Amino acid sequence: MRLDKMSPDQRARFQAHCADQNARSKFPLPIICTACEKPLADPGASSRQQQLPAGAVVIPFFAYFCSQVCADTFEHDYGIQFKRAATGKVSYE
Ligand SMILES: [Zn+2]
Numbered sequence: 001m002r003l004d005k006m007s008p009d010q011r012a013r014f015q016a017h018c019a020d021q022n023a024r025s026k027f028p029l030p031i032i033c034t035a036c037e038k039p040l041a042d043p044g045a046s047s048r049q050q051q052l053p054a055g056a057v058v059i060p061f062f063a064y065f066c067s068q069v070c071a072d073t074f075e076h077d078y079g080i081q082f083k084r085a086a087t088g089k090v091s092y093e
Helices: 008-026 068-078
Strands: 039-041 057-059 063-065
């Protein structure tokens, strides 16, 4: 069905459906540290636990680490190098 052929009612329902799908797929699973498996955030839990803790290191589309130390450990164990900020910390911001 073409979007421009939808009635206002159909369009509203379609957009609500998409928003719902996006909300579900954003953080589908609890997030754990890729190195030590410490839980970092649980999307299914209270809203307070959906935030990543301060100091968490995020590698987009790849991994979450609870700390810079775990990111360093993972790099060392797997012989890979993440992108670094000028400060020497792993950073993809
Ligand atoms: Zn960790």
